[in-house]
Amino acid sequence: MTAFDPQSVTHDMAHFALDLEWATLPDKVRREAPRAWLNWVACTVGAARTPAMEAAARGVLLMESAGEVGLLGRSENASVSNAALLNCLGSSSQTYDDTHLATITHPTGPVAAAALAVACKRAGAGQPVSGRDLLVALVAGLELECRVSCAIAAGGGSLGWYMTGLSGGIGAAAAAGRLLGLNHEQMVWALGVAAAQAGGFRATHGSMAITYVPGMAARNGVAAAYMALGGFECGSIAVDGRNGLLQVLTGSNDAGLIRAELGTRYEFLNNTYKPYPCGIVIHPAIDACLELARNEHVPVEDIESVALRVHPDALNLTWRKLPDTALDAQVSLFHWVAAALVHRAAGLAQGELDCVLDPRVRALQARTQAEAISTMADNEAEVIVRLKDGRVGSRHVRDATGSVTNPMTDEQLIEKFRSLVSPSLGEAGCTRLLQSCLNLEHAPDASAIVALSREHTSVEA
Structure with a gap:
């Protein structure tokens, strides 16, 4: 050539x-x-x-x-x-x-x-x-x-x-x-x-x-x-x-x-598009943990051990156990599994340092083991929780929230937008910026969004 x-x-x-x-x-x-x-x-x-x-x-x-x-x-x-x-x-x-x-x-x-x-x-x-x-x-x-x-x-x-x-x-x-x-x-x-x-x-x-x-x-x-x-x-x-x-x-x-x-x-x-603020290969396991925590009402203090079966990329990319910083936790499968089970949530708060260092979260991480399953899809995971009294709870997720086979809806994206933007712009400023994005196709000047993103207004009651 x-x-x-x-x-x-x-x-x-x-x-x-x-x-x-x-x-x-x-x-x-x-x-x-x-x-x-x-x-x-x-x-x-x-x-x-x-x-x-x-x-x-x-x-x-x-x-x-x-x-x-x-x-x-x-x-x-x-x-x-x-x-x-x-x-x-x-x-x-x-x-x-x-x-x-x-x-x-x-x-x-x-x-x-x-x-x-x-x-x-x-x-x-x-x-x-x-x-x-x-x-x-x-x-x-x-x-x-x-x-x-x-x-x-x-x-x-x-x-x-x-x-x-x-x-x-x-x-x-x-x-x-x-x-x-x-x-x-x-x-x-x-x-x-x-x-x-x-x-x-x-x-x-x-x-x-x-x-x-x-x-x-x-x-x-x-x-x-x-x-x-x-x-x-x-x-x-x-x-x-x-x-x-x-x-x-x-x-x-x-x-x-x-x-x-x-x-x-x-x-x-x-x-x-991500529903959770962490490595996307963690998301199927988060889905499974949230289902267990919210629907089965698994008491965290009664958990003996947690077993994860995940796509190999989840361990290749997010292998960190017991992370010490919020940045390490962003790419820790073990942190997000434990945080989701303890707090029954997987949002920005669960990525903050106080959650990363929460003794309950860290103790559960220590009792969690993960296995890479080559036949699993990249949007699939299984979580098995064993309780101290011998009971076992499990969830198998095949289409993680936000994946190609289960994408975030427009309504979910708008909710994500508001949750991220309103803390800095307030509800009114957030709404103006949101409308600008939704109407971008008809905007005469796409750069006008920068000025809208700088409108610091107080959060409305």
Whole structure:
């Protein structure tokens, strides 16, 4: 293959990103894109004052004194690339962001943050991006990010790689490049430059840096699009060529899963939204524990032991037992199982440090064992609780809440939005921001959402 091989998959990807039109998209796609946006805004605004966001914003502002692009839910401005970094970082800081479960990719964060950053910069130059145009860019980026993730996962890429860092920049570049009006050649360059910046590994889990990897993808995608706009060239083989992204990660150049039915079948429709603020592979076990705790009225003090049967990814990714910090607990199967049984809930409060260190929760974790079952689906788990008097209670969940086979409803997403946003904006401010998200398709300027997210009003009685 030559550096500019016309058969490279980046040409197909560029055509797809540039040729999309809202009016011709399938109804399911036009319904799902606003849902992804709604969930992302809720996660970002709701986490605007988390310790990770506070530290990241301080760090960025130590590098640059000011910028022209606003941050959701915060008063500061940053440069276009660092605004994308921070807004994406915030959306993942409570581990409440969406997940493409088949590949453990968090697709919307990098793409939405990149698109919003470009929309804000364009609005500042008197060239606002309409809500419909932003949604089309979102679809382009989400679809390419998910397809690249599928190709990496199918090729046997190590689970230690943080998938969002590998594919998120490509999706972000596609969205940003479309909003910047790149031509085909420039889009090929942008996708290549984004692929060249792929990186991130899961050893960052359990620390603030778990949020930096998707944030880095958003920033890199924006930078790639602007560099391409400026004439910065990249060969077309960065994704599927010799020593390209796929070959380096998987040993193969097979881009078949990126190309297959591109433009007619939408992989991002297999994206899911989280009902619980923790690693998605934990969710089936949480469902089972909540059913036991609420319906069987299992008395925690009478539990002798807990046995978990879970998909292998649950132990591969969330193996931490007896975590000592809230960040470690976000990716601890054992913490969330114990917390759900003790508190009969699995919300933000159950991820706070006082719950992590609750002696009842920790004692139950110590009495919990987990077994990986290779035949289980990724949205399946079984929880078996043995009581001191010999009784046994169990629940087997096959379609976890929020999974592709049991997705969150619009009403559940709106309830999640309100629970995350109203503490900072109050009920009235939350409602205004919610309506803005629900009406995005008809908005003349998509960047107006930033100002709405900064309206600090008192919480109404």
